[in-house]
Amino acid sequence: MTTATPARELDEAGPARFEELIAADQKVEPADWMPDAYRRTLVRQISQHAHSEIIGMQPEGNWITRAPSLQRKAILMAKVQDEAGHGLYLYSAAQTLGTPREEMYEQLLTGKAKYSSIFNYLTPTWADMGSIGWLVDGAAICNQVPLCRASYGPYARAMVRICKEESFHQRQGFEILLALMNGTQAQRVMAQESVNRWYAPALMMFGPPDDASPNSAQSMAWNIKRFSNDDLRQRFVDMIVPQAEILGVTLPDPDLRWNEERGHWDYGDLDWDEFREVLAGRGQANSIRIAKRRRAHEDGAWVREAARAYAEKQQAREKVAS
């Protein structure tokens, strides 16, 4: 038989227990004591990640009805649906930290919460579906694989499944570009033009350079983040250079060259002013994305009401039965 430990004692032992878990690289679970700042950091990071998955459906959803064949439509639809699923796992993980889902939605719809800047770029051509899969989902994988080992249990477990699906996404994007590069001259031009637009924004998905990323050190000390922004960016560049060669596309960076000494590819400076502009809401599609999300939220009100009414009815029935 176990005797329940009084809450006060649990609270007193909490900080030491938390430090122990982090030092032993073990998981922190929802019922464990955790510092307020750890909780706040996680809610911010996980909900921003969830918002990115949901907003990320828009640039590709826009192509579902225009994809060039039935097979391409089916693949793209499955991919976009996966992103909705990722959003839902992540909102659920964030909810375990005590923030209601409605509050997170509210922050997104009112512009208080951020989502990944990459989704504020437009997708004017079919080749953009290829570039998004190959480069954007590719960058997401580099960022997210280490998160499968994040110290917060529900987040880490959600990331395991998400990463499996992201690798399918990256392959489908690569395959779209490969088909175009093996096609007509006009298709090759379209693929190259699209890669030209997505390359630098994809590199900026890892966030500002390490010396301009003040919160990273704390996240690394808490085992939330495992590698710095610049390390992850380097991994990504090293991954895509040989893939670009197979595709036959040129990465639009004149400074890209193999550095024998470092054993890595050197790459050129990125336009961080553009990054800050898009982050500040002045990208190509910021207002379009939020307006569409708001409309979808309003249009979905009847579904939420119906689900609530159904749940209440079920509860009432269970009460009568018991």
Ligand SMILES: [Fe+2]
């Ligand atoms: Fe995703």
Ligand SMILES: [Fe+2]
């Ligand atoms: Fe994805």
